[in-house]
Amino acid sequence: IGSVYPLFSISYAKGLNGVMGSDVDxxxxxxxxxxxxxxRLAGVFSYHIAAGGFLNNRKVELPDYQHFNGxxxxxATEYLNSFQLSPYYARSTTAKLYGTLNIEHHFxxxxxxxxxxxxxxxxxxxxxxxxxxxxxxxxxxxIFAGIENILKIIRIDYIRGYGDQHFxxxxxxxGFRGITGN
Numbered sequence: 001i002g003s004v005y006p007l008f009s010i011s012y013a014k015g016l017n018g019v020m021g022s023d024v025d026x027x028x029x030x031x032x033x034x035x036x037x038x039x040r041l042a043g044v045f046s047y048h049i050a051a052g053g054f055l056n057n058r059k060v061e062l063p064d065y066q067h068f069n070g071x072x073x074x075x076a077t078e079y080l081n082s083f084q085l086s087p088y089y090a091r092s093t094t095a096k097l098y099g100t101l102n103i104e105h106h107f108x109x110x111x112x113x114x115x116x117x118x119x120x121x122x123x124x125x126x127x128x129x130x131x132x133x134x135x136x137x138x139x140x141x142x143i144f145a146g147i148e149n150i151l152k153i154i155r156i157d158y159i160r161g162y163g164d165q166h167f168x169x170x171x172x173x174x175g176f177r178g179i180t181g182n
Contacts, residue, residue: 006035015064026064026094027055034080043108043124048080053097065092068100068132068140076157076175079104083130085142085161085169095135104128106148124149126157138164144173153177 009032015024030052037045052066068091069082076084080102107125112118126148131141146157155175161168 006033008033013064015060017059023059024061024064025059026057028064028066029053029055039105042110044106046080046104046106048100048102050100051098054094055096057094057096060094062092065089065094066098067092071173074172074174076155076173079128079175083132083140083142083161084144084157084159084173085171086140086163091132091134091138091140091163093134093138095138098132098134100130100132102128102130104144122149122152123147126155140164140168142168148175148177 009030011030013026013028015026015028016022017025030050032048032050034048035046037047039045054060054066067089068086069077070086070088070090071077071082071084072087082102105127107127109119109122109124111125112123124147125145127143127145129141129143131139133139140161140163142159142161144157144159146155148155150156153176155177157173157175158170159173160170
């Protein structure tokens, strides 16, 4: 059901030592806000902001770390919940604090409808960025621009990624409407 208000989420996980053979001991939390803002003729702006961390990380096994959704495939993963060029598990953490930001703007023909031939193709521009930071020392961000609505279902993005104070990588990702959150 749609709403004019953002979606707020909060989660908490506790690793209980000694329960059913468990040997973990941690407290992990996460708070997030997600929304789509209709800019009428200018398109739709979407964002997903999250913060979280470990209150206690005395004994944390790898599956319980905070993993940032990376992607090393040619096909895109969910745009507002992942990092299209970041390697899987490369910056997984048990830090006390981390933050993520995913934004994108679908221009929905705002610019492309002004160009006669492109208007007939019915393709739209999309642009945005994704970022995460862990305890001010570890960070990664990427910016992207692309075209969408190709054959009504395909999206192609060019992405540039930067991490820990230098250029990281660039690449192309192909997304499909309904599969990648587009």
